[in-house]
Amino acid sequence: MNSQHVKATDDIVALSEVSKTYRTATGTTHALSPTTLNIRRGEFLSVVGPSGCGKSTLLTMISGLALPSSGEVRIDGQLIDKPYDRCGIAFQTSVLLEWRSVLDNVLLQFEMRGIDPAPHRAKAMALLDSLGLEGSARLYPRELSGGMKQRVSIARALIHDPQLLLMDEPFSAVDALTRDQLSMDLQQVCMERGRDLTVLFITHHIQEAVFLGDRVLVMTPRPGRIAEIIDIDIPRPRRLEDIGREKQAQYAAHIRETFTRVGVFRQSKTEQCEGEAA
Ligand SMILES: Nc1ncnc2c1ncn2[C@@H]1O[C@H](COP(=O)(O)OP(=O)(O)OP(=O)(O)O)[C@@H](O)[C@H]1O
Ligand SMILES: [Mg+2]
Incomplete structure (x- = not known):
């Protein structure tokens, strides 16, 4: 690069x-x-x-x-x-949905596009791991630090393999x-x-x-x-x-x-x- x-x-x-x-x-x-x-x-x-x-x-x-x-x-x-x-977009604030777990916030990308998220769960878990969020998939936004929330928002921006971030x-x-x-x-x-x-x-x-x-x-x-x-x-x-x-x-x-x-x-x-x- x-x-x-x-x-x-x-x-x-x-x-x-x-x-x-x-x-x-x-x-x-x-x-x-x-x-x-x-x-x-x-x-x-x-x-x-x-x-x-x-x-x-x-x-x-x-x-x-x-x-x-x-x-x-x-x-x-x-x-x-x-x-x-x-494209994927990440803003200054993480803009996560409080009532959805970390994993479900990331998978939202697929639901918004009318795609069944189930086949993408393993990929989402791997992406969360690679962004330093091992073991956090089941947590809710209120249970995360500011830095962790930002990592979730980056995972959400990347999960659908955008060519542009x-x-x-x-x-x-x-x-x-x-x-x-x-x-x-x-x-x-x-x-x-x-x-x-x-x-x-x-x-x-x-x-x-x-x-x-x-x-x-x-x-x-x-x-x-x-x-x-x-x-x-x-x-x-x-x-x-x-x-x-x-x-x-x-x-x-x-x-x-x-x-x-x-x-x-x-x-x-x-x-x-x-x-x-x-
Ligand atoms: N939707 C809008 N309606 C009217 N004016 C706007 C709108 N969005 C931005 N502006 C104005 O356009 C100018 C540029 O705004 P912009 O948000 O692009 O700046 P920025 O460089 O991102 O600033 P910052 O570093 O503070 O985020 C500002 O004067 C702002 O007030
Ligand atoms: Mg700005």
């Missing part, structure tokens, strides 16, 4: 001049500037950008849950003009140590699935974006546009121990510089004075 192993021409998602303007009772919000973007098959594309710059809007248009105001989204050449059912700040509600472990586990899942799984991963966390991404898409403030897309040339498996070190740290510093350049971060007064004096 390293970007160097992915053929540049083999794109799964193509956005062409896609923009979004919301109209509400109180006015209009230009959420996303016209954006052209290709997502490569099998890659892990991280997206970082300031709050309100249109990241979730971008994700919902790729999923077909919202339609662009202009431009078009295509997946495998197919125009997305309604919800796309070959869309993740919107999936780890932002869990503690820092759990977050690190979830990143490691997600990396493992992606390495196992290789080109069969493409991931779009939205985060506010620069180091997490670098740790997980084959590429990192950096966005400007609203109306969001692409400030730059950076290839993360670090072999896998990547190690948590290296997050603050060398290459990972250099990429993170570069992204912070880009955020300063596009006005996400303000320069400190001292830096401004030094710049003017120079």
Whole structure:
């Protein structure tokens, strides 16, 4: 899944001049500037950008849950003009049904599609095991920690073998140590699935974006546009121990510089004075 192993021409998602303007009772919000973007098959594309710059809007248009105001989204050449059912989605909160067990929450994917879930139980159990939820299948959401709930929601997003996994700040509600472990586990899942799984991963966390991404898409403030897309040339498996070190740290510093350049971060007064004096 390293970007160097992915053929540049083999794109799964193509956005062409896609923009979004919301109209509400109180006015209009230009959420996303016209954006052209290709997502490569099998890659892990991280997206970082300031709050309100249109990241979730971008994700919902790729999923077909919202339609662009202009431009078009295509997946495998197919125009997305309604919800796309070959993707899995994981949000910031796990959105589990409290009255269903862990296993039944995962199997919900099949029931929603009118498919008998019974033949998929063993696969669901194996997936739960691989996501660190051994022995938890019969528990109910109220009996789980926040990190465990998030693992269930990832299992639910993956159980129907989607070719595209869309993740919107999936780890932002869990503690820092759990977050690190979830990143490691997600990396493992992606390495196992290789080109069969493409991931779009939205985060506010620069180091997490670098740790997980084959590429990192950096966005400007609203109306969001692409400030730059950076290839993360670090072999896998990547190690948590290296997050603050060398290459990972250099990429993170570069992204912070880009955020300063596009006005996400303000320069400190001292830096401004030094710049003017120079
Ligand atoms: N359904 C909607 N109706 C009206 N305005 C919306 C709607 N959804 C989003 N917006 C507006 O569009 C802009 C972009 O929102 P979006 O949720 O895409 O941002 P985001 O980058 O995901 O932000 P965050 O990092 O805080 O989640 C915001 O100003 C938001 O208020
Ligand atoms: Mg959002």
